[in-house]
Each structure stands twice: as structure tokens, then as C-alpha cells.
Amino acid sequence: MKTKQIVLASRPNGIPTLNDFRSENIELNDLKKGEVLLKGLYYSVDPYMRGRMNEGKSYVPQFELDQPIEGGVLATVVESKSDLFKTGDTVLGALPWSEQMIASEKGLQKIESTVESLTYYLGILGMTGLTAYFGLMQIGKPKAGETVVVSGAAGAVGIVVGQLAKIQGARVIGIAGSDEKVKMLKEEFGYDEVVNYKTNTNMKSTIAKLCPNGVDVYFDNVGGSISDAVIENLNFHSRIALCGQISLYNSTEIPMGPRIQPMLLTRSVLMQGFIINNFQKDFPEGIAHLSKWVNEGKLKFTETIVEGFDQLPTALLGLFKGENNGKMIVKR
């Protein structure tokens, strides 16, 4: 049986382009015992994928040249030689960018949706929500009355972080890249204040004004000069959860900036880089909390859903131009 997949055609130098991807038709093998034939429903598109396109060893395995890109996918079971899944089941897994695919039953998770939209399992109840939850709760540890600043606030993770910080009783300041995003974060997601960094001319003093008691927690999704401005306003004993550095991912040279260690030293700051797998043993706790808040209506979520399997590369590139509100998903 034939299907279409999207492979990594070349390793990008700097900002990826559509030429770094290639669509191709392949023949699927026959189904073996313990395998299922899946048809993709929704494909997750995430900033961390840029890192996997590079060469060299990292702590997340790199994509291989001429092999399909891989990510979180929600899929329907079309045919099953597994005792665990039957035709019609919905499953979640780390799967290739392919319209249909054969997958081992191992590593697939059956989804019986208890929330409004199936796609939530790629977002608020998936890697995105868990990243926000553990970064904020286990590194940032906001206390009621403290001030939390979130960069990339309108991104998939940022939207969740802000709401979680509000649930903890903190004051929440966001940084985002358009007036529409500013409005959305304040009106729909409960951010106390949001700055548009693209039109602001003095981020350091703006952050200072919006955070009259200083910054206690900085949840950093973007890095670069935005982070410099926040770090200048950190309080003694503040915490930085280092979640993403999307402003630097496409750098071809080592980016330079002010040295931050003297400030972190004199203010006894904690900075912790993390990937979500570090918290794997606590996932059930995280999913339980997030589901509860979602069903109580305390935790809202927004998605940008792009239609069409062929749009996967374009959707991924869109992340680096800030074209998404919240979680970016492609519907086959």
C-alpha cells in the first residue's frame, strides 16, 4: 500500500526553508504481529524540532537525512495485528510525518478523550502542558503574591504557564510579539500585563515599570535580548526556568550578549535548563492536575490548526516567524 511522507532533505544552515524538506511516496510493508496500521489525524509542530534538524549529538536524537521527520501524532487505527488496539481506536505516539504509517504497539498510548477537543492531547495534556507545568511548578515555584514573567507568552507553552501561575496566586506579566497577541493574552488568558517587544523601545525599563516589586520567576521561552531585559529586573532568590531559546535557534554563529553570571551571583538566582523527559516519572501527577483544571474551566488553551498534510513544513517554519497563537497543529 502506498502512502506519502515528508523527509529531511538537507540540514538547514540558519533559518530552515522549504527546500530542507521533501515529500515522497513510499510503499508500506505488510503488518506484522504486534503492529498497527495508522492513519494520521493531527500532527504536532514544535520549536524543539529545529534542534533535531542539526547535525551532531544532542540529548534529543537528531532527525536523519532522507528519513521522515518525527513528532507527536494523533492517529486512528485502520488495521491491527496488536492485542492492545483495535480498528477505530485513537492513539498518540512519536510517529513519522507520514499520511499512513505502520507502528509497533509499544510506545502508543490509547486516547479516550474526556476533554472538549481531541487535539488537547497534543497540547495542554501533552508535551506542551507538561512542559509548562513542570517548568513552572518544579523550577519556578511561584508563591502567591510573587511576580512571574513569561517570554514567548503567546506560544503554546507560554499560554499555559501564565494561567498556571495565576492559579498559584501570582501576578503574571507576558512578553509577546504583536498587539493582537497582547490583547488575546490579557482578555482570554488572564495575563495581568503584556508587552509587545516588537514595538517597545526600552524593554528593561518597561519590565521594571510593570514589575514594581521585581521579578521572582522568569519562565524563558525565547532568550536573547528579551531575556537580558528581564534578568536586569530579577529579585534576590529569583528562579529562571530555561525552557526555550527560540530567538537563537537559527543562529549560525555563537550568539553574544552581556554576561549574566555577575547578576545571577549577586542576586542568588537559580537558573535551571530542562527538557520535559527529566520529569517523566511525575507525568501522571501533571496530567491529573492539568485535566482537573481544564475540566473546571480554569485552564484554557488555544491552537492554530493548519489544514493539509502537505502544510507540515510550512507550519513548522511559521513557528520561527511567530505565526502561531498557542499550539501549532497540522490536520491531515
Added chain:
Amino acid sequence: MKTKQIVLASRPNGIPTLNDFRSENIELNDLKKGEVLLKGLYYSVDPYMRGRMNEGKSYVPQFELDQPIEGGVLATVVESKSDLFKTGDTVLGALPWSEQMIASEKGLQKIESTVESLTYYLGILGMTGLTAYFGLMQIGKPKAGETVVVSGAAGAVGIVVGQLAKIQGARVIGIAGSDEKVKMLKEEFGYDEVVNYKTNTNMKSTIAKLCPNGVDVYFDNVGGSISDAVIENLNFHSRIALCGQISLYNSTEIPMGPRIQPMLLTRSVLMQGFIINNFQKDFPEGIAHLSKWVNEGKLKFTETIVEGFDQLPTALLGLFKGENNGKMIVKR
């Protein structure tokens, strides 16, 4: 009664000079109830004092212009109107750079020496030893078999850190600024390997060679390009105890360097700035461990003792030129 004190004459711009200090004779007041008249014995001279010479608020109070410099001082009680101290007692306190001084009984600690040298209470059993102990044990947390790198290894804190890491069963690599220091650290203080950063031409690859399993703990006393070289070699889940940044203290502009967040992020690194006061409640535990190791001969200590009260400013300036081996102390 007259005595001599050394005051801050001007706030240095960049590297301090002798002109930033002034010696003056003053008249001491009469002793009041609860006070003691002290004669200074030994004066501690420490890198953090440079920060206190600056203007502006910080988390350690700044020295005031035309007021005496203050620091850790061991002194003898000459006259007492306190019920806690009698003539002839030895006390430790945060006291002015003055030959004699009147001090409140509050904040003074009576010293009944159980170790070889009284000066140890300014060093290995004082702020220096406690800084090494808590930075390493509560932030670095080295496990047996791990690799610990210490910058400023021949400084007062660095000498202790290396020995404590060896006691924990770690492999210890030092970075120091002369061949004499390299020799001393290896032969006298048990460092496994030490690099002379002043003659080394490629620190990054030298650290890589000396740490074939990568760096698990980095105890940073110096910052700047030395730290850049170490950070490139950090392992997944490694820890940085941010103790000092002496290479940057005299900068008049914000120092620039490679942005470190992308590396800390992908390797899930913890970086924690600290000052010793953060651990105040645990001081008794720290002093107990350190005294035990000192008396068992497992923990050696070296001091540079400069003779003469008038040498205090010169001794302080000497710290920034690397003229000390271990703890710098001035004997009145």
C-alpha cells in the same frame, strides 16, 4: 583614646588604587554598657569587598565614603563593659579596619581555638571554608566518580573546594594562574590535574582532555572566558555553583561574552548564584564537618599573611593581581 583607621576615600572606577583609601587618626568614644574595647589581631581581606566599594544598592551593604572599610576581624578584648566578654578574650566579628575599635557585644563571637592556628577562624572555619562547603555540598552535590572543575582553584575558597570534592570521592580539576600554583595544588592539596590558564592557548580543548567523561560540577570563582571554556564541556544534568566572578569585578562596562543559555538548556544544567548568608541556619553543621576534617588532617589550608595594619589596602589590591596563595590575611 586615639587610634588609626582606614576609610574609603573614593569609589574606584575599574581597578581600585591606593588613592581610593585614606588612613586617619580618630578619637575613640568612652565605653558604654554592653560594649568592649578591642585591639585588632588579624584582618580578613576578601574579593567580595570590591563590590562593596561601588555605589548603588546591592544585597550586601555598600561601604560608605569617608567611613572605615569593614570586614572579618579577629581581635583581643582590651577592656569590657559587657557581661559576655572579659579582658584577654579573643573574639571574631564584622569590624572596621581600625587598630583599635569599640564594638557592641552583639554580633561578636568568642573564639576558643581547637585548631592549629587562630587565623583558621577567618578562613577554613570562617566565611571561606563555609562558602566552599555549602557551595559544593548544597549546589554542586558531587557524587563519587564524578568530575568537579574549580576555577580560581588557588584562591582561599578554591583550595578548600578541591579537598572537599576529593573527600566526596570526585575527580578534581583546577584552574589557576601560575605554574607555582599548579604545583602547589597538585602536590599539597590533592588536585588531580590543574591548568595554568595564563599560559594555556586553548582552554576548551584542554578541559575536554582533562575531563574525558565531561564536567559534572563547576565551582566558579572567576567567570569570563575561563568559564566559557568549562561550560562547553558540561555534562547533561551538571551543576554550576556560582561563587565569584573576580575576572569581571573591575569591569567598568557590562562585560560581553557568548550566550550560555542555549547550552544550559540543552544539557539541563543547574546554575545557582549564592552568598554564604543564604546558608546561615546550617552554619553549625558546616563548621562541625570542617573542624572534624581539619583535625583529622584531611583538610589543609594555606594563607598569605601580610604584616602591618597599613598594608590592608595593598593586600586587598593584591587579590586582583593573584598575589595570594589561599586566604589573604593582614596581621596588625
